[in-house]
Amino acid sequence: MLDDPGKALASISKLLPSNPGSLLITLLFLAVVVVSLIGTSFPVMDKPLADIADPSNIEKIGLMLSTEHVIAFEVLALVLLASLIGAIYLARKEVDK
Structure with missing residues (x-):
C-alpha cells in the first residue's frame, strides 16, 4: 500500500467525509472543547x-x-489494549478486492 502513492491517496480519500458539513461540525465541536478546556481552572491538591x-x-x-x-x-x-485491538479487528468489515 505504501509503495504505490495512488493507492495511498485512494485509501486516504475514503477516510475523508463525503459531506463537507460534517467536517465543519467536527471542527466546531473541537473548537468548543478546546475553548472550554482552556477556560477551566483545575484545582490543585494541597497535600x-x-x-x-x-x-x-x-x-x-x-x-x-x-x-x-x-x-x-x-x-x-x-x-x-490487546482485547480492544482484537475487538476492532473482529468488528471491521471485509473489503471486496
Whole structure:
C-alpha cells in the first residue's frame, strides 16, 4: 500500500467525509472543547493523597496500583489494549478486492 502513492491517496480519500458539513461540525465541536478546556481552572491538591488521614478503599487501591503493583497494572493495561485491538479487528468489515 505504501509503495504505490495512488493507492495511498485512494485509501486516504475514503477516510475523508463525503459531506463537507460534517467536517465543519467536527471542527466546531473541537473548537468548543478546546475553548472550554482552556477556560477551566483545575484545582490543585494541597497535600498528596498519601498524607490524607483516612483514605477510602478506592484511594488505597489507587495508591497500591501506582506504587507496589505497577507491573501488574501495566500488564493489565496491555491485556486490555490487546482485547480492544482484537475487538476492532473482529468488528471491521471485509473489503471486496
